[in-house]
Amino acid sequence: MAGLAADNLTCIKRDRVLFTDLSFALLPGRLIYLRGPNGAGKTSLLRILTGLSAPDAGELSLDGQPLERQRDTFNQQLIYVGHKAGLNGALTAMENLRFWCAQHGAEFVPADTYRVLALLGLVGLEEVPVRMLSAGQQRRVALSRLWLKKATYWILDEPFTALDTDGIALLEKHMRQHVAQNGAIITTSHQPLSDLAGPMEELVLEYRL
C-alpha cells in the first residue's frame, strides 16, 4: 500500500503504556489530525514516525516495505516541524534556513527564501538574530520550511503554537493546498483545525493511566 503505515505500535515511557496496538496509515492526499490530552503520547508518536525514537513494539512501513530499510528515501520526502522551533537563536532567519536546507537536501535559493519570509510577514526581519524575534515570528521562521522544501510527508507537532489568527489561516490554507497536491500531513493541535485546513481524518489518543 502506498503511504506511511503504522502497524500495532506500542510506546512505553517510564512504565506507563502511552499506546499499544496502534495501527493507522498516512496516505498521500490525506490529512490526519492527531489529538488527545496533555501527556497522551502525541509527540512520542510523531517522534516514532520520524525515526527520532523507536517504538517498543510494532512496525512502520513506507509504500509497503519496512521503513527502516528506506530511511534515507523517507527523510528526503519528510519535513518534521517539532513543537520547539528548532532554530539557533544566535543566527538570523536566513542563516537558520540556509543551514536547514543544507542539512535536509533542499537547495537554498536566497531570493526564494526572502519571498517566503515575506509571505510569512517577516519583511525586514530576515537578517535579525531569531532570538530577538517574537514567539510567533520565530514560529513563522520555523514553518517557512514548509514552503522551502518539496516533500510529500509533513509531520507537524503543535504548528499553530504562538501564531496569530492570520498566521493560523495562512498555515491551514497551505496545508490544504499540500494535501490537494497529493501531500500527506499528520499534525497535532490543541485548537481544533478549521475548515480552511480541508478534509481530515482524526486520530485520537486517550490518556492511559
Ligand SMILES: Nc1ncnc2c1ncn2[C@@H]1O[C@H](COP(=O)(O)OP(=O)(O)OP(=O)(O)O)[C@@H](O)[C@H]1O
Ligand atoms: N524521553 C522521555 N522520558 C521519559 N518520559 C517521557 C519522555 N518523553 C515523553 N515522556 C512522557 O511520556 C508522556 C507523553 O508525552 P508526550 O510528549 O508524547 O505527550 P503529548 O500527548 O505530546 O502531550 P502534550 O499535549 O502535553 O504536548 C508524558 O507523560 C511524558 O512525561
